[in-house]
Amino acid sequence: MLLDAFHALLDIWVLIAALSGVAVGIVIGAIPGLGPTLAIALLIPVTFTMPPIPSLILLLGVYQGAIFGGSISAILLNVPGTPSSAATALDGHAMARQGRAGEALRVALYASVFGNIFSCLVLIVLAQPLASLALDFGPAQMTALMAFALIIIVLFSGGSILDAALMTLVGVAAGIVGLDPIEGLPRFTFGSFAAEDGLALIPVLIGLFAMSEVFLQVFAGRRTTPPAADVGPLSGDGTSNRPVGWLTLWKMRVTLIVSSTIGTFIGILPGIGSTVPAFVSYNLARSRSSHQARFGQGEPEGVAAPEAANNAVTGGALVPMLSLGIPGDAVTAVILGAFMLQGLTPGPFLFQQHGVEVYAIFEALILLSIPCVLFGLAMFRGAVHIIRIRPRHLFPVIAILAIFGAFSVNNSLFDVAVMLGAGVIGFVLRRAGFPLPPLLIGLILGPPLEQSLRQALLTSAGSADIFFRSPIAMGLFAVTLLCALGVMFKRYRQTHRRDQA
Amino acid sequence: MTTNRDASSRQGTSRYGLQSWICIGLLIVAVTGLVTLHDQVTVFDFGDPGPDARFFPRLVLWLLTLGALLRLWRYRRTPETAIGDRSGWLRVILVMTLMGVAVATMNVLGFVVTVAATGIFLAWLLGERHWLFNPVLPIAVTMAIAWAGRHMLNLPLP
Incomplete structure (x- = not known):
């Protein structure tokens, strides 16, 4: 299987897709405010006519490139391109102000690549066995699994649990529109034939993540100007860069391995994203270090730890997405949409039906590290110009691409209207600080949750006993309950301590 | 909150x-x-x-x-x-209305005209006054996308 998959990669279009995906990802990730979710959402329509392997490699290349690209603006401007790069800015920008921007960017690049390769190896080892295990799941177990995923996303998404729960319910409610999954009856279509297919995922996510960004920019008006870089030249005379080679990486080996492990395994859990592991790894690297005082002042390990962790999340987050069909965050939800468009429905049957494609994607994820290093090194000098692109040049182009992307899904203006509606909703919710990823994941998991719940209840003639008779379902409910109790206890302790202080 | x-x-x-x-x-x-x-x-x-x-x-x-x-x-x-300043909301409502009109008239006026007009208005609203970035950039991007959509992706754009 692995050899067949490797043969599938020996195609010029795969190479072109990988190179362009990584390059586009680094550029978009480097621009503050734009992230992998927006980039992938806008690029999905480009992949419609492409075969599955190059199209998915293009999008995964964007994902990997954008996560690394986020560190460029974090280091040079102290403005994280993606939220997960915020921890990188702590020491990365300090290094840049000392004239060591080139060194910080190289450490970030190599740590990113290490984290990515580590997590992809874990993905290859874990995804298939997990999918095989899930093959034995019936409707009751699938209901418990979906409920577990949704509740974990609510509990661990950060911020207010109530807000996350509300957004998840909005997403699940939006998934009701269209034909009922069991009997095929129209629901809340208001007589519209176009609405019977439900709210198509791609227009909704283009609206939520791309068009809402345009509206936020329009709302802010002309006040937003790109921040100025205060770091001087990246390389050559006048800098204090130290060479970054194998020896530097060897000295950081424990930090890289620990951070990658944290990133990968936190990435597997739904809803946490890559910001938490980046900060956890940074704090752990600082507490382990014999030079704790140097952290925050320009310590290379302070750059390596969060970068290895946030890149390791990419492979980790793909484990539940590919093997169970459960996206862990907004980016994997968008990638799940891209898989479905290519006819590869993520879940337990994916490995049985499309094993070659899946393993080709796994191998490509590891090989994508090569263009990532090459483009990363080549783009350092141009990075200062990329991150200074003005919003008034960028956002009209994003709006044009969003309209085109929404139309191209089904060649339907109804989808463009859905995209605009989702954009308005996303804009209002983001202004109010409500989290969007739970909404998107609720929209994706709502229909399969309903299908498995109703199938389970239909097979047991409406009795809930079917859940109590299944040890797997009971186990999942017990873990969900334990997680909920754990989070409630932690929040209670935090409030108690704050009151005491 | x-x-x-x-x-x-x-x-x-x-x-x-x-x-x-x-x-x-x-x-x-x-x-x-x-x-x-x-x-x-x-x-x-x-x-x-x-x-x-x-x-x-x-x-x-x-x-x-x-x-x-x-x-x-x-x-x-x-x-x-807070709800926010009125001018910000006015700008957003203007853009939404324009996009709504663009969608409603796309079948009559065509993809290039409606979408390029949206891009030009948006760039103007964001403060772009240089002729190269407004209107040339939105028109060029729209035409390039329309060409790629029709000839490379075989999309029946209006």
Whole structure:
């Protein structure tokens, strides 16, 4: 299987897709405010006519490139391109102000690549066995699994649990529109034939993540100007860069391995994203270090730890997405949409039906590290110009691409209207600080949750006993309950301590 | 409710702000959904045991109603994000209206005209006055996308 998959990669279009995906990802990730979710959402329509392997490699290349690209603006401007790069800015920008921007960017690049390769190896080892295990799941177990995923996303998404729960319910409610999954009856279509297919995922996510960004920019008006870089030249005379080679990486080996492990395994859990592991790894690297005082002042390990962790999340987050069909965050939800468009429905049957494609994607994820290093090194000098692109040049182009992307899904203006509606909703919710990823994941998991719940209840003639008779379902409910109790206890302790202080 | 999230921090706080209005909106949508459930979801009952097509929507809409009420009650004494300045909302409503008109007239005027007009207006609203970036850039991008869509992706663009 692995050899067949490797043969599938020996195609010029795969190479072109990988190179362009990584390059586009680094550029978009480097621009503050734009992230992998927006980039992938806008690029999905480009992949419609492409075969599955190059199209998915293009999008995964964007994902990997954008996560690394986020560190460029974090280091040079102290403005994280993606939220997960915020921890990188702590020491990365300090290094840049000392004239060591080139060194910080190289450490970030190599740590990113290490984290990515580590997590992809874990993905290859874990995804298939997990999918095989899930093959034995019936409707009751699938209901418990979906409920577990949704509740974990609510509990661990950060911020207010109530807000996350509300957004998840909005997403699940939006998934009701269209034909009922069991009997095929129209629901809340208001007589519209176009609405019977439900709210198509791609227009909704283009609206939520791309068009809402345009509206936020329009709302802010002309006040937003790109921040100025205060770091001087990246390389050559006048800098204090130290060479970054194998020896530097060897000295950081424990930090890289620990951070990658944290990133990968936190990435597997739904809803946490890559910001938490980046900060956890940074704090752990600082507490382990014999030079704790140097952290925050320009310590290379302070750059390596969060970068290895946030890149390791990419492979980790793909484990539940590919093997169970459960996206862990907004980016994997968008990638799940891209898989479905290519006819590869993520879940337990994916490995049985499309094993070659899946393993080709796994191998490509590891090989994508090569263009990532090459483009990363080549783009350092141009990075200062990329991150200074003005919003008034960028956002009209994003709006044009969003309209085109929404139309191209089904060649339907109804989808463009859905995209605009989702954009308005996303804009209002983001202004109010409500989290969007739970909404998107609720929209994706709502229909399969309903299908498995109703199938389970239909097979047991409406009795809930079917859940109590299944040890797997009971186990999942017990873990969900334990997680909920754990989070409630932690929040209670935090409030108690704050009151005491 | 915390008041310094996302873009909201710039706009100050208010006793009844965006969060409350969103929750009230969700409450209205959920209650309307529950009231119209029978009309919007036709069920043909053949006496089968187990849940019908109304079961899941009813469950979700009730949870949404409870969630919105709980959110309103839980944060009733917390300052919220202010609605924001009127000119910002006016700009957003203008862009939304323009895009709505663009979608409505796309079949008549064509993809290139409507989408390029949207891009030009948006660039103007964001403060772009240089001829190269407005109108040349939006027109060039729209034409390039339309060409690629028609000839490379075989899309029947209006």
